Amino acid sequence: MPHTKILRVVCALIIHNNKVLVARRAAGQNHAGQWEFPGGKIKDLEKPEAAIVREIREELALVVQPIKRLSPVTHDYETFCIELTGFICSIKSGTLNLIDHDEIQWMNPAKEAQAPLLPPDRMIWEEFRVYYNNHSASKSS
Numbered sequence: 148m149p150h151t152k153i154l155r156v157v158c159a160l161i162i163h164n165n166k167v168l169v170a171r172r173a174a175g176q177n178h179a180g181q182w183e184f185p186g187g188k189i190k191d192l193e194k195p196e197a198a199i200v201r202e203i204r205e206e207l208a209l210v211v212q213p214i215k216r217l218s219p220v221t222h223d224y225e226t227f228c229i230e231l232t233g234f235i236c237s238i239k240s241g242t243l244n245l246i247d248h249d250e251i252q253w254m255n256p257a258k259e260a261q262a263p264l265l266p267p268d269r270m271i272w273e274e275f276r277v278y279y280n281n282h283s284a285s286k287s288s
Contacts, residue, residue: 153221154229157199158186158268159211159236160275166253167275169262170207173249182262184233184271185248199234208244211236217274222267233271235278256280 161168161184170185172178187202189195196213203211217233245251254261256279260272 152227154227155189155195156187156229156231157189157195157202158184158231158233158271159199159203159213160184160217160233160271161203161209161211161236161238162214163238163253165256167256169252169254169260169264169268170245170248171250171252171262173245173247176247178265181265182252183265183268186231195232196234199236203236204241206247207241208246209241210239212239215278217271217278220267220270222270229267231267231271233275235275257283 159168168185169182171180171182174180185203185206186199187206189198193201195216199213200211203209213234213236215235217235219230219232221228221230243251252262256276260269264272
């Protein structure tokens, strides 16, 4: 059954040393124990680019620079629907500190997802891999 309210959320595919950060949601949160790209809800009147910078600062104590916006994906959970927009980001400053997550993993974009990602994050990962592999191939030729 479709939901009338769609939550607009953003996530960051943070690249460092040719790997991408994924984080596991801590106990007590929706989808606890599940893996995702960090991010969160876009506030009213907030631009998605500003939301991703704010969310990563709040969740991981990092300052990131959005590099590329990926296509939004929509996913219908049992009680709500989200529109998730991913941003490929680099780290500008800060020291990684897990605030909303209890574990991280660095995934290789040349391979299938090495963590069991939530469904919308899996869709974002697939678009990212196509972009990353095409971008990497053009840089090495």
